[in-house]
Amino acid sequence: MSERVAVIGCGQTHHRKVRDDLSMAGLVREAAERALGDAGMDWTDIDAVVIGKAPDPFEGVMMPEVYLADALGCAGKPIMRVHTAGSVGGSTAVVATHLVSSGVRERVLTIGFEKQSEGDTTWGLGGGRSGSVGAGGYFAPHMRAYIDRSGAPDYIGPAVAVKDRRNALKNPYAHLKLENLTIETVMESPYVWEPVRRLESCPTSDGAAAMVLTNERVAGSRNAAWVHGTAIRSELGQFPGRDPVNPQGGRDCAADVYAQAGITDPFNEVDVAEIYVPFSWYEPMWLENLGFAAEGDGWKLVEKGVTDITGELPVNVSGGVLSSNPIGASGMLRFLEVALQVRGLAGEHQIEGAHTGVGHAYGGASQFFAMWVVRSEKP
Amino acid sequence: MRDVAIVSFAQSTPGLTDVEETETQLLFPVINEALDGIGITRKDIGFTCSASCDYLAGAPFAFVQTLEATGAWPPISESHVEMDGAWALYEAWVRLQHGDVDVALAFSSGICSRADISEVLAIELDPYYLAPLWLDPLSLGRLQAEAVGQEPPTEQPKYTDAAAAVILAAGDRARELVGRPAWISGIDHRTDAHYPGVRDLSKSASARIAGEQAGVDKAPVDVAYVSAQYPHEALILMDALGLKHVFGLATNPLMVSGLIQIGTAADAVIKGDASRSVGHATAGPCLQQNLVAVMES
Numbered sequence: 001m002s003e004r005v006a007v008i009g010c011g012q013t014h015h016r017k018v019r020d021d022l023s024m025a026g027l028v029r030e031a032a033e034r035a036l037g038d039a040g041m042d043w044t045d046i047d048a049v050v051i052g053k054a055p056d057p058f059e060g061v062m063m064p065e066v067y068l069a070d071a072l073g074c075a076g077k078p079i080m081r082v083h084t085a086g087s088v089g090g091s092t093a094v095v096a097t098h099l100v101s102s103g104v105r106e107r108v109l110t111i112g113f114e115k116q117s118e119g120d121t122t123w124g125l126g127g128g129r130s131g132s133v134g135a136g137g138y139f140a141p142h143m144r145a146y147i148d149r150s151g152a153p154d155y156i157g158p159a160v161a162v163k164d165r166r167n168a169l170k171n172p173y174a175h176l177k178l179e180n181l182t183i184e185t186v187m188e189s190p191y192v193w194e195p196v197r198r199l200e201s202c203p204t205s206d207g208a209a210a211m212v213l214t215n216e217r218v219a220g221s222r223n224a225a226w227v228h229g230t231a232i233r234s235e236l237g238q239f240p241g242r243d244p245v246n247p248q249g250g251r252d253c254a255a256d257v258y259a260q261a262g263i264t265d266p267f268n269e270v271d272v273a274e275i276y277v278p279f280s281w282y283e284p285m286w287l288e289n290l291g292f293a294a295e296g297d298g299w300k301l302v303e304k305g306v307t308d309i310t311g312e313l314p315v316n317v318s319g320g321v322l323s324s325n326p327i328g329a330s331g332m333l334r335f336l337e338v339a340l341q342v343r344g345l346a347g348e349h350q351i352e353g354a355h356t357g358v359g360h361a362y363g364g365a366s367q368f369f370a371m372w373v374v375r376s377e378k379p
Numbered sequence: 380m381r382d383v384a385i386v387s388f389a390q391s392t393p394g395l396t397d398v399e400e401t402e403t404q405l406l407f408p409v410i411n412e413a414l415d416g417i418g419i420t421r422k423d424i425g426f427t428c429s430a431s432c433d434y435l436a437g438a439p440f441a442f443v444q445t446l447e448a449t450g451a452w453p454p455i456s457e458s459h460v461e462m463d464g465a466w467a468l469y470e471a472w473v474r475l476q477h478g479d480v481d482v483a484l485a486f487s488s489g490i491c492s493r494a495d496i497s498e499v500l501a502i503e504l505d506p507y508y509l510a511p512l513w514l515d516p517l518s519l520g521r522l523q524a525e526a527v528g529q530e531p532p533t534e535q536p537k538y539t540d541a542a543a544a545v546i547l548a549a550g551d552r553a554r555e556l557v558g559r560p561a562w563i564s565g566i567d568h569r570t571d572a573h574y575p576g577v578r579d580l581s582k583s584a585s586a587r588i589a590g591e592q593a594g595v596d597k598a599p600v601d602v603a604y605v606s607a608q609y610p611h612e613a614l615i616l617m618d619a620l621g622l623k624h625v626f627g628l629a630t631n632p633l634m635v636s637g638l639i640q641i642g643t644a645a646d647a648v649i650k651g652d653a654s655r656s657v658g659h660a661t662a663g664p665c666l667q668q669n670l671v672a673v674m675e676s
Contacts, residue, residue, distance in 0.1 A: 023507060024506065055433050055439030056432075056433050056434055056461065057439050060502065061502060061506045062432065062433075062499060062502045062503040063434075063462070066504075066663040066664075066668065067503075067505040067506065067509075069667070069668070070573050070577075074570050075570065075571055075572045076584060077569060077570065080462065080466055080469075081461050081462055082459065082460055083433075083442065083459055083461040084442075084458060084459050085443065091458055095470060098470075098473050098474055099473060102380075102476035103476065104380075232456055232458060233457075234451050234454060235453070235454035236446060236450075236451050239452070242452075247454075248453060252454050
């Protein structure tokens with residue numbers, strides 16, 4: 001017994017460095033109201049809410065969904081809180097999908113958010129202790145290992161940074177709006193953690209993403225993105241023999257979700273992908289990990305412009321995590337953006353005729369993965 | 380819905396405090412015990428859901444450490460809720476409805492003795508209006524006791540350290556694993572508004588709805604275990620769930636209490652001490668959020 005699941009509403013905030021015009025409740029409502037509006041629904045139509053965000057110390061509120069229940073119209077309804085590190089926005093959407101596909105609920109509102117300006121993320125990452133290297137400091141050696149293994153030229157990372165920021169100029173919700181960025185200007189920006197330069201890193205953003213998921217009966221004839229597969233994987237973060245550059249968990253997650261969606265040749269069968277790329281080099285790394293390129297060949301797709309908005313496999317046409325990074329929402333934005341694409345509602349960054357989209361998120365020490373495949377047609 | 384049962388439950392020694400172990404170390408033998416009790420291994424688990432709280436661990440990503448207790452290699456299908464373990468059980472129950480997975484593990488852990496729980500729970504309140512008042516859980520408990528006309532408590536409950544694990548199985552797989560599976564005939568959770576001032580604190584509307592949806596009143600209940608840390612909370616829950624007698628919490632390991640209540644209620648069915656039992660979990664100030672599970676032989 002499995003119900004078909006439709007995404008009939010998508011909403012997001014205008015992501016900014018500081019949204020001090022809104023409380024945390026205001027932030028999640030801005031995204032949720034847009035999603036409800038898109039679905040043609042009201043708060044009272046929702047059966048259940050599934051909310052996700054990254055660690056609570058980022059804002060300094062323990063289990064904030066307890067307080068957000070009021071703002072999300074949850075009195076008398078169920079609300080669940082998911083937390084799976086950076087992958088949380090994706091995992092949250094997966095939990096919401098399961099609530100509908102299981103037949104337990106018919107109309108689920110799912111939300112991911114982060115209000116980074118309310119706290120200090122790098123402090124939070126270190127548990128309040130000194131010496132936190134931040135996420136980039138942790139991932140930098142993995143990117144360096146990738147460059148060394150694959151022999152990728154040094155301008156590949158900067159090329160990804162330029163591409164995603166150009167895409168962001170077409171997305172009214174994106175945080176960073178960097179005009180006239182070139183590979184040279186990126187390469188002139190200082191290293192934050194070698195090999196990652198400042199302009200190759202994601203920003204810290206305030207923002208939220210929300211989607212309305214329903215079963216087939218409720219979706220009716222609405223413009224929907226149909227979920228053809230969801231997958232999650234977790235693996236231990238530290239042990240000898242693990243490959244953090246091309247982790248098994250990511251490969252397994254992709255294989256699982258492709259099998260559900262009947263995808264055997266992802267490069268040729270996927271029209272648009274939103275991949276979690278918080279640091280430029282993760283685009284070629286994940287292209288390989290997710291089976292879009294053979295191992296060692298991911299950077300060649302970047303070099304040939306294959307992942308450009310006009311390329312054969314457009315990646316992160318929304319501007320991606322490199323342009324907007326409200327952490328708890330960043331994964332959900334990947335899922336949401338491909339839903340918008342297959343619904344034909346992505347506006348200026350719409351890929352003409354997008355039929356199949358892949359959304360991806362990762363977190364922890366490259367050890368938590370969440371993915372989904374959506375299509376314009378029912379499964 | 381697909382028939383899903385609790386087939387095994389294990390917990391750390393009740394009442395632990397000032398433990399020397401990490402949450403992962405507390406969990407590891409508990410998960411082993413839950414598995415060994417029904418003769419399966421980690422390889423038999425198709426879905427795992429964990430529960431923990433960063434503010435108890437005093438560090439972000441508490442669940443990353445506890446993942447070690449699952450032995451997640453090769454990679455596993457795993458999720459995490461920043462909630463009481465009862466909600467991890469709920470997510471696992473939802474996951475088992477799909478038919479592609481037959482056995483799931485839900486677990487949670489919390490070490491309260493290394494934190495000032497009054498402070499931690501004050502930070503759970505609305506950050507703009509309530510948290511700055513440092514409204515502590517005992518004061519909130521006293522407020523609610525007054526609302527039901529009961530003597531306000533003078534001491535906060537004893538917060539302890541614990542880990543617990545529940546194994547769920549579907550259909551024939553459950554019957555293979557244990558003689559008397561504790562079939563989950565109903566499970567539901569609801570929340571009330573957060574602000575103590577906008578709800579009737581003498582009642583729990585969310586517990587009532589969750590109880591109705593879980594079907595508590597469809598047949599007689601042999602035994603009920605609720606997450607009541609004060610006598611007045613037990614009274615409110617008995618009223619909301621229509622129960623004449625409940626067992627409350629002797630100690631309160633945050634993040635684990637609810638899973639222990641449900642596990643204990645399930646165990647009563649598995650062991651043949653009850654044919655129909657109820658387990659309950661709560662979260663938030665003054666019983667804001669409630670989960671009710673009904674288990675049947």
